[in-house]
Amino acid sequence: MALLLGVLLFVIPRLLLPPQPSRLHPMVAExxxxxxxxxxxxQILSQEYAVVTWAQYEQLTPGMHLLAVEHMLGFGAEIKxxxxxxxxxxxxxEWLNPDGSKIIATFQNMKLTGKAQAGLK
Numbered sequence: 001m002a003l004l005l006g007v008l009l010f011v012i013p014r015l016l017l018p019p020q021p022s023r024l025h026p027m028v029a030e031x032x033x034x035x036x037x038x039x040x041x042x043q044i045l046s047q048e049y050a051v052v053t054w055a056q057y058e059q060l061t062p063g064m065h066l067l068a069v070e071h072m073l074g075f076g077a078e079i080k081x082x083x084x085x086x087x088x089x090x091x092x093x094e095w096l097n098p099d100g101s102k103i104i105a106t107f108q109n110m111k112l113t114g115k116a117q118a119g120l121k
Contacts, residue, residue: 050073050074050095051097051098052073052074052095052097052101052102052103052120053120053121054117054120054121056072056073056103057103057115057117057120059072060072060103060105060112060115061112062111062112062113062114063111063112064111064112065110065111065112066091066093066107066110066111066112067110069093069105069107069112073095073103074095076093076094076095076103076105077093077094077095077096078091078092078093079092079093079094079104080092084108088108088109089108089109090106090107090108090113091106091107092104092105092106092107093105093106093107097119097120099119100118100119101117101118101119101120101121102117102118102119102120103115103116103117103120104116104117104118
C-alpha cells in the first residue's frame with residue numbers, strides 16, 4: 001500500500017510534469033559576463049580619461065622605475081621602441097589628456113632617462 005501511495009505521489013506527477021530546467025543557471029553565467037564587460041569598460045575608460053597634471057610631471061625624477069611612474073600616472077601608450085647597440089632597450093611612453101596636453105617619458109632598462117610635457121596645467 002505504501003509503495004502504491006509513493007508511486008502515486010512522487011512518480012506519476014514527475015512523469016506528467018517533468019521538472020523544468022532552472023532559469024537561474026543561465027542568469028548566473030550571463031551576470032558573470034556582464035560583470036566582466038563592466039570591468040573591461042571601466043579599465044579602458046580609466047586609462048583613456050585619466051588626466052595627468054603639471055604637479056605629477058614635476059614629481060618624475062631620473063632613475064624612477066617604469067612601474068613607479070605607471071603607479072603615479074596610470075598606464076601610458078608605448079609610442080617608440082629602440083634597440084641600442086649594447087643590448088639595451090629604449091622605450092618612449094606617452095600619457096595623453098583628453099584636451100591634448102601630455103607627458104612623454106623615455107625609459108632605458110625600465111628606468112626614466114628623459115621627460116617632456118606639452119600643455120599641462
